[in-house]
Amino acid sequence: MRRWDLAQLLAFLGLLGLVLGAPFLLDPARADDLLIRWTVRLSLAYWTLAVTTLLLGESADTSRLGGKTRFGRWCWTFAWASYLIHLAVAFHFYHQWSHHHAMEHTREVSGSGEGIFVSHLFTILWTLDVLWWWVAPGLYMRRPVWVGLLLHGFMVFIIFNGTVVYETGMIRWAGLAMFTWLGAMALIRMLKQVRPVQRIDQPR
Structure with a gap:
């Protein structure tokens, strides 16, 4: 493990320990x-950092893991790990490990208890994506663009609903700020991809 990778891992473990112990x-x-x-907020913070890094990272060279891509993978992994801890904490303290109680809570919030299975799908897909990136990074980086777009589009839909649609007050405003930031990063990425084409098409 490289020193920078170790530093990121230790930083995450430190933050996680703070989040778990401070309450x-x-x-x-x-x-x-x-x-x-706090566990879900830690997950969202790392998720935002990961998506930002991926949007502004080394998209041209998919044959190796550059510095930004490695950093993005760590953030993606830490976001996922924090999310799993959040699920465990929520099921333990709030639902008392009752799936029925979790379904009823989902029904109260969204109007459909079966919506919890969408959350389960979210968890499974994210887990598979993280495992794929670590087990076969070369294949992961060369996967079809539509695969990443579908996955991230689905995740954005779930997270947007969880932080903006079904929330109020400061959490909703924080969610809007987060997605505004990511929208700006996506726009910057698109502009970077369009500029070379415009220069080629310009008459000499």
């Missing part, structure tokens, strides 16, 4: 609620 020190009475909230 019991700051407000033991609300520790369960804070754990649920």
Whole structure:
């Protein structure tokens, strides 16, 4: 493992330890609620950083993992790991490991309890994507563009609903700010891809 990779791993473990330990020190009475909230926020922070890095990363060379791509993979992995911890914490403290209770909560929030299976699909697809990137990075980087677009489009849909549509107050505003930022990064990427074509088409 490279030093930079080790530094990223240690930084994540430090942040994760802070997120898991601080609630019991700051407000033991609300520790369960804070754990649920802070773990998902850590996941969203790393997810935003990962998507930003992927949008602005080395898209031209897919034969190797450059520095930005390696950083993006670590952030993608940390976001996924934090999300799994969030799920475990939520099922333990809020749902008491009852899938029926989780379905009823989903029904209260979205109007359809069966929507929880969409969340399960989200978890499975993200897990498979992370594993693919680590097990076969070369194949992962050369996969068809539409595969990545479908996956990220689905994830954006789920995360947007979870942070903006079904939330209120500061969480909704934070979600809007996050997606505004990612939209700006996507626009920058598109402009970078269009400029070379425009220069070629210009008459000399």
